[in-house]
Amino acid sequence: MRIVLDLQGCQSVSRLRGIGRYSLALAKAIVRNAGDHEVWIVLSDLFPDTIEDIRASFEGLLPSERIATFSLPKLTPYQGAHDWRARAAELIREYAIAELEPDLVHISSLFEGYVDTSMTSVKAFDKTTLVAVTLYDLIPFLNPAKYLPDEGRRQHYYAKIEALKRADVLLAISEYCGEEARRELGIPASRIASISSAVADSFVRLEQNDADVRKLYSRFGISRPFLMTTGIVEPRKNLDGLIVAYSKLPKELRQRYQLFIVCQPTDLDRTRLNELARKHDMSADELVLASYVSDRDLIALYSQCQLFVFPSLHEGFGLPALEAMACGAAVIGSATTSVPEVIGREDALFNPLDLDQMADMMHRALTDEAYWQSLRDTAPERVSKFSWDATGLRALEAFESAYAQRSGAELSTGSSVIARKSAESRYRSLVGALSRLGASGSDIDLIASADAIAANQRAQRVRQLLVDVSVLSAFDAKSGIQRVTRSILLSLLNSPPAGWAVRPVRLDRQEMAYRYANDYLRSVNAADAEFQDKDEWVDTQQGDIFLGLDLIADTAPAAVGWFTAQRNRGVQIYFVVYDLLPVLRPEWFHEGIALCFPSWVETIARVSDGLIGISRAVIDDVKGWLEGAAPVRLRDLKLGYFHLGADIENSQPSSGLPDNADKVLEALRSKPTFVMVGTVEPRKGHVQAFAAFELLWADNVDVNLVIVGKAGWGVEGLPERLSERAEQDDRFFWLQGISDEYLERVYGASSCLLAASLGEGFGLPLIEAAQKGLPIIARDIPVFREVAGDHAFYFEGDTPQALADAVQAWIELDRTGLAPSSVKMPWLTWKQSAEKLNEVVLEGKWYQTWGKLQGDPAKA
Known part of the structure; x- marks a missing residue:
C-alpha cells in the first residue's frame, strides 16, 4: 500500500501539546515498521516555520523526497461553515493528497483549524481513498457546555464529528477511547482499532548532579523538592482540584514540598490560580506555575520530582503519567476514563472529585517511604507494556485490514471501487466540485485557489x-x-x-x-x-x-x-x-x-x-x-x-587570432617556453614567478615566460612592469583576453606549464596542459597533487630564488629525459564531468556529511 500520513497535528497549535508528540511518535513508528508499504508524509505550507523541524525528525527514517507539502489558499482561523475559501481549501487539500495516488490517508489530528489555519476533512472531494483518523478523546462532545461555549466552535466541532463518522478506520489511543466512540457516536466496532500509546525513547531517568539540579530549580523558580503535574489550564485537567487538595496537606509537608505545575498559563490563568492558592491559605512560594517546557527540561523535571500527580477528570490516554513513570517518578492519578489503563495499580488511583481522598493519597506517597518506593519500583515494568513500535504495528494492521476488506469487496462484486482517476479527470473533478460550492468566492479567493491548485499538481510531472x-x-x-x-x-x-x-x-x-x-x-x-x-x-x-x-x-x-x-x-x-x-x-x-x-x-x-x-x-x-x-x-x-x-571544444570555445599571432607563436617555439594561465592577481603567484624569471634571465638562462590572463587586482605595480617588459623583451609575452583558439595554440607552442598559484579550487590549466602532453611545474598544494598526482614536478617556497632553482632543476631533468610526464595524467571531458556531478546530485554518491549535532550549540 501507499500510505500517506497527514501530519498537520505536528504543525498546528497542537504541536506544543500531547497531540503533537503523539502524532510524531506514531508516524515514526509506522515508518519504522512499514515493511513493504510505501509511506509518505504530507504537510501544509501554511505553517512554513514547522516544516524543516519535521523533516529533521524523520532524517534517516524516511527519504526526504517522501515528505511533501501541499499548498492551500491563505486562510484565516475559522470563518464559519459557509466561508467559501475554507470550503475550497478542504477540496484542494484532498485533491493535493490524491495527486500522490495513495491507497490510504491517515489524519493525525482531525479536530483542528478553529484557532489556526489547519485544514482537515474526510471524503469531501476524494470519496474512494481509505481514510484513517486518530481519535484522542470525545471530551468536548460529552461536555459541550464547558468546551463548546460559542456557536462558531460548536459548528466547527460537530462538523469534525460528522467527518469522523465517515472515516474508514478510527485509531483510538486507548480501549476506553474506542469504547466511547462506539457508545457515543455509534461507530461500528469493526472500524475501531485501539492502538494505545507509549513514550518517546528519550523519556528515561536523567541522572543529575547537585549543580544540574540547582540550575534546573533556578530556571523554573523552584526552591525545594516538589510535587508535579502537567496539563493545560482547562476544566478537565482539574488543576484547581489539585491545588485545593494540596492545600489540605499538613503545613509542614507543604513547607517541605512545593507544588509545581507545567500548564502554559495565560496572565489571566496565572492570576486566577495564584488567587485560588491564596484563598486556601497557601503561601506565595508553595505554588509554582511554568509555561512551555522543552522535552529535555521536562525529562529533568520528571526525573527530579518527588511525586507526579495526574488529577485529570477525562483523558483519551494519559501520556504525561506514563512519561513521568518512564523517568522514574512515583506516580498517582485519577481512577477515571483511560488513566487506570496507564497507571495499572488500584492503590495509586483516587477519585479526582474527592479532594480529601486525593490529599490523603498525596500524603501517603510523601510520608510512607515503602509505598513511595513501590510506586517507583513498579513503574518500569508498567512502562514496558507500552511500545511505540507495537502501537505503530497495530495501526498498520488496522490499515491492512481495511485495505484487504476493500479489496475483498471488489473481488466479490467484480467492480473496482477505488479505480484511480487520471490526473486530467481528477483536475476536472476538482473544478466541478469547486463550482458547486454555491456562492462564488471573490476574485482574490479564486486567484489564491488557482495558485494553490497549480502548486499541488504533481502526477505525471517530470x-x-x-x-x-x-x-x-x-x-x-x-x-x-x-x-x-x-x-x-x-x-x-x-x-x-x-x-x-x-x-x-x-x-x-x-x-x-x-x-x-x-x-x-x-x-x-x-x-x-x-x-x-x-x-x-x-x-x-x-x-x-x-x-x-x-x-x-x-x-x-x-x-x-x-x-x-x-x-x-x-x-x-x-x-x-x-x-x-x-x-x-x-x-x-x-x-x-x-x-x-x-x-x-x-x-x-x-x-x-x-x-x-x-x-x-x-x-x-x-x-x-x-x-x-x-x-x-x-x-x-x-x-x-x-x-x-577539460575539452575546450565542448565548452562553446571562443575563436579568433590577433594579427601578430604567428610571430608570437614562432617566438615561443624558438626556445624553452614556460606558460602561466590565469588572471594576474595575488594568489596566482605572478609576482614570485616574474621575479624568478628575471633572476634566470640575469643568469643568461635563455627561456621564455608567457602569461595568459587579464590584469586583476592587488598586485601593486606588477601590471605596469609586465606591460613594459613585454614591449621591450622578446623573452616575455603577456597575452590578455585571448580566445580559446589562441590559447590552444599557445599551449602547443610552449615547453612547460608553470602553475605557481598559492591557492586554487581545481587547476584547470594543469588538465589543459596534459591534453597537449605539456609537462607541468606546479606549486606543492593539495589540489594540484589531487589533479596531477605523479604527473607533475612540484616546487615549494615563496621566494623568487626558490622558484628559479625549481625551473633550472626541471630544465636539467627535462634535458636528461627524467622530468615527470603529463601524458598519462587522467582527465575528464565536460560530458564526463557532468556525469560525475550527476552521480553526486542524482545518485547520492556523496563524499561525507557534516553532522547537525556538530552545529547545534544546544547539543554541545
Whole structure:
C-alpha cells in the first residue's frame, strides 16, 4: 500500500501539546515498521516555520523526497461553515493528497483549524481513498457546555464529528477511547482499532548532579523538592482540584514540598490560580506555575520530582503519567476514563472529585517511604507494556485490514471501487466540485485557489533539474566559473539525466526569486519548443533539484527566503563551491569579493541540502570551515565533489587570432617556453614567478615566460612592469583576453606549464596542459597533487630564488629525459564531468556529511 500520513497535528497549535508528540511518535513508528508499504508524509505550507523541524525528525527514517507539502489558499482561523475559501481549501487539500495516488490517508489530528489555519476533512472531494483518523478523546462532545461555549466552535466541532463518522478506520489511543466512540457516536466496532500509546525513547531517568539540579530549580523558580503535574489550564485537567487538595496537606509537608505545575498559563490563568492558592491559605512560594517546557527540561523535571500527580477528570490516554513513570517518578492519578489503563495499580488511583481522598493519597506517597518506593519500583515494568513500535504495528494492521476488506469487496462484486482517476479527470473533478460550492468566492479567493491548485499538481510531472545561470545569462565574461557553468549546462542539456528536465534558471535581483532563463536557452540554440515562453517564474514541485552552478555571492543572502520556501516544498538545494579562498585568504581578493563571500558561504551552509566542491581539496576546506563556524542546522549537510572537464571544444570555445599571432607563436617555439594561465592577481603567484624569471634571465638562462590572463587586482605595480617588459623583451609575452583558439595554440607552442598559484579550487590549466602532453611545474598544494598526482614536478617556497632553482632543476631533468610526464595524467571531458556531478546530485554518491549535532550549540 501507499500510505500517506497527514501530519498537520505536528504543525498546528497542537504541536506544543500531547497531540503533537503523539502524532510524531506514531508516524515514526509506522515508518519504522512499514515493511513493504510505501509511506509518505504530507504537510501544509501554511505553517512554513514547522516544516524543516519535521523533516529533521524523520532524517534517516524516511527519504526526504517522501515528505511533501501541499499548498492551500491563505486562510484565516475559522470563518464559519459557509466561508467559501475554507470550503475550497478542504477540496484542494484532498485533491493535493490524491495527486500522490495513495491507497490510504491517515489524519493525525482531525479536530483542528478553529484557532489556526489547519485544514482537515474526510471524503469531501476524494470519496474512494481509505481514510484513517486518530481519535484522542470525545471530551468536548460529552461536555459541550464547558468546551463548546460559542456557536462558531460548536459548528466547527460537530462538523469534525460528522467527518469522523465517515472515516474508514478510527485509531483510538486507548480501549476506553474506542469504547466511547462506539457508545457515543455509534461507530461500528469493526472500524475501531485501539492502538494505545507509549513514550518517546528519550523519556528515561536523567541522572543529575547537585549543580544540574540547582540550575534546573533556578530556571523554573523552584526552591525545594516538589510535587508535579502537567496539563493545560482547562476544566478537565482539574488543576484547581489539585491545588485545593494540596492545600489540605499538613503545613509542614507543604513547607517541605512545593507544588509545581507545567500548564502554559495565560496572565489571566496565572492570576486566577495564584488567587485560588491564596484563598486556601497557601503561601506565595508553595505554588509554582511554568509555561512551555522543552522535552529535555521536562525529562529533568520528571526525573527530579518527588511525586507526579495526574488529577485529570477525562483523558483519551494519559501520556504525561506514563512519561513521568518512564523517568522514574512515583506516580498517582485519577481512577477515571483511560488513566487506570496507564497507571495499572488500584492503590495509586483516587477519585479526582474527592479532594480529601486525593490529599490523603498525596500524603501517603510523601510520608510512607515503602509505598513511595513501590510506586517507583513498579513503574518500569508498567512502562514496558507500552511500545511505540507495537502501537505503530497495530495501526498498520488496522490499515491492512481495511485495505484487504476493500479489496475483498471488489473481488466479490467484480467492480473496482477505488479505480484511480487520471490526473486530467481528477483536475476536472476538482473544478466541478469547486463550482458547486454555491456562492462564488471573490476574485482574490479564486486567484489564491488557482495558485494553490497549480502548486499541488504533481502526477505525471517530470522532475526538474534547475541549473543556476544567473551571472552567465546576464553577461558571459568568459571567466573560469562561467566556462564551468556553460560547459556543464550544455552537457546536461545535450544528455539530460533519464527522467529529468534540465532547465536553466536565473535570479531576478529585484524580486529575489528565480525565473526560467528561457531567453538564454535560446541564445545557446538549446531551447526546445516547449520552452519558448518568456522568462516566467520558476514553478517547482516536491522532488525537483536546484543546482547553484553559477556564483551569485553578492545576492544569495538576500534570496534566502526563496531558497527556504523551496526546501519547504521538498526541492533539494545544492550549491557548487569553486573554492573558499576569499574566506580563508581575504587579502588575496579585492574588497567586494572579500566582503560578500563570507555571507554567501554562511547562507549556502544554512539553506542547502548539500555542497559540492570542484575538488576534494575544496570540500575538505568547506568541512574545515564548517567545523569552525558551526552553523546551526536541523539536518545533516551532505558534502561531495567532482572534477572539471577539460575539452575546450565542448565548452562553446571562443575563436579568433590577433594579427601578430604567428610571430608570437614562432617566438615561443624558438626556445624553452614556460606558460602561466590565469588572471594576474595575488594568489596566482605572478609576482614570485616574474621575479624568478628575471633572476634566470640575469643568469643568461635563455627561456621564455608567457602569461595568459587579464590584469586583476592587488598586485601593486606588477601590471605596469609586465606591460613594459613585454614591449621591450622578446623573452616575455603577456597575452590578455585571448580566445580559446589562441590559447590552444599557445599551449602547443610552449615547453612547460608553470602553475605557481598559492591557492586554487581545481587547476584547470594543469588538465589543459596534459591534453597537449605539456609537462607541468606546479606549486606543492593539495589540489594540484589531487589533479596531477605523479604527473607533475612540484616546487615549494615563496621566494623568487626558490622558484628559479625549481625551473633550472626541471630544465636539467627535462634535458636528461627524467622530468615527470603529463601524458598519462587522467582527465575528464565536460560530458564526463557532468556525469560525475550527476552521480553526486542524482545518485547520492556523496563524499561525507557534516553532522547537525556538530552545529547545534544546544547539543554541545
